Amino acid sequence: MSAPQQIASHGPTSAEALDLLPTGIVLADVSGRMVSRNAAADALVDSWEDGVLGRRIAERLADAVRPGAGPIREQVRVPGHEPRVFEVSVRPVAAVTAATGGSSGAVALFEDVTERLRVEAVRRDFVANVSHELKTPMGAISLLAEALEGERDPEVVERLSGRIGTEARRVSDLVEDLLDLRAIEEDSGVSSSVDLVTVASEVVDRVEPMAQRLGVAVEADLPTSDLRVDGVRTQLVSLVRNLVENGVKYSDEGGLVQVHVSEANGRALVRVSDEGAGIPADDHDRVFERFYRVDRARNRDTGGSGLGLSIVRNVVQGHGGTVDLESREGGGTTVTVRLPFGAGTPVVGTGELAP
Structure with missing residues (x-):
């Protein structure tokens, strides 16, 4: 019946x-x-x-x-x-x-309730990870401030002040990345015609001071004419910035980061390559997860939030593109993003946190 x-x-x-x-x-x-x-x-x-x-x-x-x-x-x-x-x-x-x-x-x-439980677990992990990531630099700032109090040696004061500044920037970068990621997931933004050549050029200029400080060279291989896609400019800037900053942070002193923009097979292509330590094959899929780090200690030394590639993935998905990673231990890393020229308005987020 x-x-x-x-x-x-x-x-x-x-x-x-x-x-x-x-x-x-x-x-x-x-x-x-x-x-x-x-x-x-x-x-x-x-x-x-x-x-x-x-x-x-x-x-x-x-x-x-x-x-x-x-x-x-x-x-x-x-x-x-x-x-x-x-x-x-x-x-x-x-x-x-x-x-x-x-x-x-x-x-x-x-x-x-499978999906509801998954989202709840993601939210719990997200809050726990954010709390952990904020606890480390905030604890360091507190200890450094105590050490600085009453210190009269100018060299020690300068050194401790510099370290406080570094930890404060780490907190600021984490908050900025969190806000970027949330905005990408919840808001489609304003879609327009965006020139990826200009975006890449601006990002390279912005990252250059950090690269010089770390002793890393950044080279840009860009077309002489515009290469435009439909998308949200702030999100595309965030995408390229995170790729280039990751390349710089994970390169050894004297290393080279290459930024390439071109058209290939009817799509806009953005490729960023570095000469860093590389990523083990088992970690290739997981590096796009939030807060996942291949080398957690080294990432904290470089000030990374662990959110960069998660932001990249979300922006790429929202613009109807693809992202590929090629890397091997000791052989550097190359991340290639392909975007359709007519991507249209990015997908509006649901307010749920992606894994």
Whole structure:
């Protein structure tokens, strides 16, 4: 008997209303036997006889009609290639209904909460990571300030002041990256025709002081004419800036970072290469995750927030492009971004934090 037929005894209005609900609903009679369910229930349950979820709901309905039974609420994990988690709520009911033959029974409501739990986990990890990343420089600033208090040696004062400035910039950079990432995820920005040649040139000029301080050379290989894409200029600047800054930060003194912009196969191409230590193959996919670091100690030494490549990935996805990473330990890293010329307005974020 189909779900619509089973619920038809409530009348067409009731049946239609229940079938429109995304939540699975199952009614049981006084013996705990299922007598009615809506369309969502059948869609969510693979098998009522053999499936993990179907069997668990049947068991809980039987428990709910026992004397003295109260509400039951639990999460049911369904294994598989893509495991799912369902939240199940079962309670006895005393309402007289046609479905239960005019006697007491039980009702089960359940829904797929896999995505909700994933987002909640991402949010918890995000808050924990931000707290950890802020704790380190703030703790250092506090200790350095204590050491500086009452210090009269000019050389020591200069050294401690410089370190306080470094830690303060680290906090500032982290906050700036967090704001950039949040803006990218939640706001489409204003889309316009953006010249990637100008963007790359501006970024190289901006990063040059840091590169000189670290003893790293930055070379730009740019077309003589404009290379325009449709997109949000601030986001594209953030994309290129993070790529170039990463290249500089992870290069040894005397290293070279190359910035290349061109057209290839009908797409705009931005490629940034460095001569740094490289990234192990096992970490290639994970470097685009928030706060993931291949070498955490070295990243903190260079002031990295661990958000740069996550920002790059989000901007690229929002503009309909692709990003590829080539790297090997001891052989440097090359990140290549390809963007369609007619990318249009970037995808508007949902407000959820991406992994």
